[in-house]
């Protein structure tokens with residue numbers, strides 16, 4: 648079964664070989680305080696900087712999931728109040744998780760067909776602005792240009808960005824925000840259980856200023872351990888190794904992005920002129936490049952999913968309020984051209 652689910656999704660074919668290598672090299676029982684682990688930590692973050700063009704003065708931390716990053720940010724980076732700008736379920740969940748940690752939160756929902764304009768997002772209160780760069784539930788994205796504009800319009804706030812379903816697939820302008828995070832089971836083509844959290848120098852200063860250390864994953868502790876190229880707990884060493892191997896072989900992100908954008912345009916061409924299957928998002932300017940949601944009536948979608956499954960393809964269910972009325976197809980780098988071609992053949996009968 649080839650998984651077109653927008654996470655967890657298809658892993659790279661090389662992954663089983665990398666796991667074997669990890670076993671052979673003793674990584675599966677590697678001590679996370681050893682010299683070898685510190686080398687692995689250094690190598691992996693170096694490849695992340697090099698291949699994704701993360702500025703050299705931004706720091707990289709390893710965590711277990713994007714959900715964990717939501718909590719870490721709420722715990723360690725919010726002084727008084729966080730502002731959550733969202734148009735879908737993941738952005739709203741981030742808001743809910745933060746609220747549950749008894750932080751002051753402010754929700755700013757927006758229309759999923761509309762691009763964000765900085766002049767409509769000037770904040771008098773709050774100290775951290777939360778944005779979802781790629782909203783996996785409805786297949787929309789906020790371009791880095793808009794994120795940068797919102798940041799410069801609110802110079803006293805930190806800007807934190809959930810890029811879980813786009814990092815590793817499209818080229819992100821990391822300077823446009825202070826905090827970025829993603830887990831690896833989406834565009835990195837790896838099994839779940841690892842996430843990366845990236846902090847700008849300003850975010851590092853905020854960690855220091857707040858000094859929160861009530862939790863095992865408090866950024867104050869992660870920051871202390873990062874200096875030693877270690878984590879504050881036993882991390883997913885295998886997954887860090889797999890990430891290192893995937894990145895070592897990876898092309899520069901611009902090359903990958905080119906492929907992803909071309910494929911997204913081809914999906915839109917495939918749907919243009921279709922009678923029954925339509926893109927959920929009409930505004931091209933906000934369509935995600937990595938997650939492609941389609942709408943049709945519920946019965947038709949059931950038939951589509953069934954036919955896909957019979958031919959060996961798993962499609963993504965709709966998410967949250969869009970569950971019954973949409974399907975989602977991942978456009979992640981690990982998916983192969985011939986697999987997309989075969990899936991389109993199956994879907995052709997349902998257009």
Ligand SMILES: *Cc1c(COP(=O)(O)O)cnc(C)c1O
Nearest residue numbers: 712713714737783809811812830
């Ligand atoms: C998948 C996803 C998450 C949750 O990721 P986990 O690694 O399962 O915690 C959060 N945000 C977005 C935008 C996602 O796509």
